Structure formats: C-alpha cells, structure tokens
Amino acid sequence: MNPLAHFDPDDPYPESDGEPMAENTEQYEWLVKIKENLEILFAQDPQVFVAGDLFWYPVLDRRIAGPVAPDVMVAIGRPKGRRGCYKQWEEGGIAPQVVFEILSPANSLKEMADKLAYYDAYGIEEYYVYDPSANMLEIRLRQEGRLRRMSHLNGWISPRLGIRFALSGETLEIFDPQGQPFLTSVELAARLRDEAARAEQEHARAEQLAERLRALGFEP
Known part of the structure; x- marks a missing residue:
C-alpha cells in the first residue's frame, strides 16, 4: 500500500477518490x-x-x-x-x-x-x-x-x-x-406500516367496545 499514491500537495487530504461506494x-x-x-x-x-x-x-x-x-x-x-x-x-x-x-x-x-x-x-x-x-x-x-x-x-x-x-x-x-x-429500509418501512395498521385496528376495536358499553347504559 503506497501512502503517496495519487498524492496532491494542494489537496493532501482528499475526501473522495472518485471511485463508486460499492461495486454491485x-x-x-x-x-x-x-x-x-x-x-x-x-x-x-x-x-x-x-x-x-x-x-x-x-x-x-x-x-x-x-x-x-x-x-x-x-x-x-x-x-x-x-x-x-x-x-x-x-x-x-x-x-x-x-x-x-x-x-x-x-x-x-x-x-x-x-x-x-x-x-x-x-x-x-x-x-x-x-x-x-x-x-x-x-x-x-x-x-x-x-x-x-x-x-x-x-x-x-x-x-x-x-x-x-x-x-x-x-x-x-x-x-x-x-x-x-x-432490516433494510424497505423492510423497516413495511414493519412500520404493519405496526400502524395494527394500532389502527386496536383503536377501532376499542371504539366498538365503547359504543357497545354506551348502548348498554355504561359510560366507559
């Protein structure tokens, strides 16, 4: 490994070598x-x-x-x-x-x-x-x-x-x-959507239960 390869005295600490981040x-x-x-x-x-x-x-x-x-x-x-x-x-x-x-x-x-x-x-x-x-x-x-x-x-x-x-x-x-x-970003986004959907379903069930209780004369 040559530490002076591509050395530029005007830019001794370059931030990029022009190569891609990944090969595939x-x-x-x-x-x-x-x-x-x-x-x-x-x-x-x-x-x-x-x-x-x-x-x-x-x-x-x-x-x-x-x-x-x-x-x-x-x-x-x-x-x-x-x-x-x-x-x-x-x-x-x-x-x-x-x-x-x-x-x-x-x-x-x-x-x-x-x-x-x-x-x-x-x-x-x-x-x-x-x-x-x-x-x-x-x-x-x-x-x-x-x-x-x-x-x-x-x-x-x-x-x-x-x-x-x-x-x-x-x-x-x-x-x-x-x-x-x-997780990948796609997997993480899918998990967040699933969790949001589950939370919405739980909220809907709670609202339905509250409606039934009110119909029976109970205040939840």
Missing part, C-alpha cells in the same frame, strides 16, 4: 443496512460516530499512511456530525474501534491483505469482513496488540457494539442488543 447492488445494500441500523442503534448517544465509505487518515503525515475508506466504521467517543473525512489527529487521537468490510468480486486478496495490515497497524479493535456471495463471515478481535481471527463465529456478540451475528444457510443475520434484526 448487493454490496451496497449490505453497506447501507449495517450503517443505517448502527445509526438507529446509537441515535440517542451523541458520542458515537458512524460513517460509510469515509476516508480515514490516522496520522498527519501522508508519507506514512493512508487513507483507507472502510465500508462502515464506528468511532466511539467522537461526536456525531458531518465530516468530509476522518482525520484522527482532529478526533482526539481516537481511531475507529469497529470496521466492517463487505466483499465484492472486485476485491483482490492483496487489497484485503493491505486493508487488514492497515487496520491492524492503526488500532481497530474489531474487524468484520462479510462475503455475501459465499455467505462467509470473518471476525477479527484485537488481542495482545494484534487483530486475531476468531474461530467461534455463530452467535458472536460484538464486545463494543453489543450486536449479535448469526450465519444461516443462506445469509448473515445481525441483531441489536434487544434481539431485533437489522
């Missing part, structure tokens, strides 16, 4: 689902920053490192808000603790090895790599100063986020600490 629709759907559900999970905590496809510069000197844009990253202890990129020296020196990568056919073994080395060197605590086409999940946890691969994956609970991972025969499922599954 499945990768994009997973990226958005994980990012948005984490946003929902930590919506009430002003000190959890969640981002998708955002350049992370770990050190000031571009000759040393970076950047890399994780598919999804979580920085605990940093305030929410807009950023064009994540400059760690402006973020209290706090590295993102959790990173997710969603594989696509375009990801080479060298690219992923370089990313692992980068995340290992600059302080990531939890690293999740999911391959949707093969339905394979790789989990690495920082132990004794290194990102080490975990062997017991099914039912894994993130130490930092409290979310649970479950690999079925067909796909990966992720659950929040209350056991609610991560």
